[in-house]
Amino acid sequence: MDALQPVQKAAEFSVGGLLSFMIHRDTGYAPGSVSKQALASPSSRSFRTRHHCAIEKTVTQWWHSYTVPARSYMPDAIKKILWNRKHKDAPAGAQFCPDDFLELLLSKLKPSSSVLDLGCGSGNLLAALRNRGWQGHYTGVDISDSVIERTKKVGWPNADWVVSSLDDFPALKADFACFVESLYYARHPEMALQRARECAPVVLVRIVHSGQHADVVELLDKATRHGCVYVLE
Ligand SMILES: C[S@@+](CC[C@H](N)C(=O)[O-])C[C@H]1O[C@@H](n2cnc3c(N)ncnc32)[C@H](O)[C@@H]1O
Numbered sequence: 001m002d003a004l005q006p007v008q009k010a011a012e013f014s015v016g017g018l019l020s021f022m023i024h025r026d027t028g029y030a031p032g033s034v035s036k037q038a039l040a041s042p043s044s045r046s047f048r049t050r051h052h053c054a055i056e057k058t059v060t061q062w063w064h065s066y067t068v069p070a071r072s073y074m075p076d077a078i079k080k081i082l083w084n085r086k087h088k089d090a091p092a093g094a095q096f097c098p099d100d101f102l103e104l105l106l107s108k109l110k111p112s113s114s115v116l117d118l119g120c121g122s123g124n125l126l127a128a129l130r131n132r133g134w135q136g137h138y139t140g141v142d143i144s145d146s147v148i149e150r151t152k153k154v155g156w157p158n159a160d161w162v163v164s165s166l167d168d169f170p171a172l173k174a175d176f177a178c179f180v181e182s183l184y185y186a187r188h189p190e191m192a193l194q195r196a197r198e199c200a201p202v203v204l205v206r207i208v209h210s211g212q213h214a215d216v217v218e219l220l221d222k223a224t225r226h227g228c229v230y231v232l233e
Contacts, residue, residue, distance in 0.1 A: 072185050076165045079185070080143050087147040092122035094131045100231050101180055101206040102128050108176065108202065109134055116174035116199055117141065118192070119166055119182020123151045126159060141169050166192045172199050179205045184216050193223050205230040 074082070102125070109115070109129075113136050117125050120140030129138070138159045142148055145163045152161050164170065166179075166186035177200035179192070184207060186192040196203045205220060205228060207213055220230045 072187055072189075076143065076167070079165070080145065083142075083144040084146040087122065087144050087150075090122070092124060092127070092151075094124065094127035096124040097128035098180065098206060098231075101125075101178075101204070102132070104229070104231055105129070105176065105178065105204060106132060106134065108204075109136065110175075111136060113175040114138070114173075116172055116177040116196070118169065118177060118179050118196060119143075119185060120151075120161075120180075121182075122147050123154070123156065123159075125178065125180055126156060130156070137174075139172050139174060141166075141172070169195060171195075174200045175202065176200055177203045179203075179207075181206060181208055183207060184213050189216055190219055190222075193219065193228060197223075197226060197228070201227065203228040207231075 105115070105125075106129070111134070115125075115129070115136065115138045117123070117138065117140045120126070120142050121144075123140050126138050126140065129136075135158060138156070139162060140148070140151065140159065141162045141164050143163070143165050148161045148163050162170065162172070166182065167188055169192075177196040179196070183189050183192060183205055193203060193205075203223070205223075207216055207220070207230065220228065224230065
């Protein structure tokens, strides 16, 4: 773990990371959490904040174009270490769930529906769903054992948590399977989608920075023909 520390620190403090941090600090948004809707409704925000939203998008796109492909190809053991570190001080809560995805899912959910959240992180989607009154069964899957342990301790009722890779998760049955900003971290996104389709009749995917993920977008186009619904920021 120590051997990776200098590499990760260098990446975190690169120009892109620093700029991104400064912008996020000002806007209060987590990277990738600004929905199309939020960017398109500037009336409630100052010019400065709107301007920062545009810069944020550009910087984050650029940043993700390097870090996301690199992460998806890493062995799972390394991914786990890096994500554990990344989650350590990351803020969590319903406000970090993208509005567009939440509305899409809520428009389909019934009180009795079950949700499988693949790459769930700290359960932001669950927090947002509970805030909106949905009490159905939820299962969160993530490669980071530390984030799963921490989130378990919150004690959400009617929720299960599984530590697993997106490339090898168990066949968990649900009505809806979701990938919220996580599909592109799978080494084999197509296989992860297929597996999700075996778990649930409806698969919902949200990806950001579509321009940087042409391969995933192409894959989603194919998946749409098989009942997968997706949101692009
Ligand atoms: C950008 S975060 C999104 C988290 C959450 N879905 C949200 O929207 O708040 C990506 C998540 O995917 C998880 N992840 C990354 N690679 C993974 C993999 N190969 N298998 C399972 N989870 C993975 C990370 O631990 C992280 O929680």
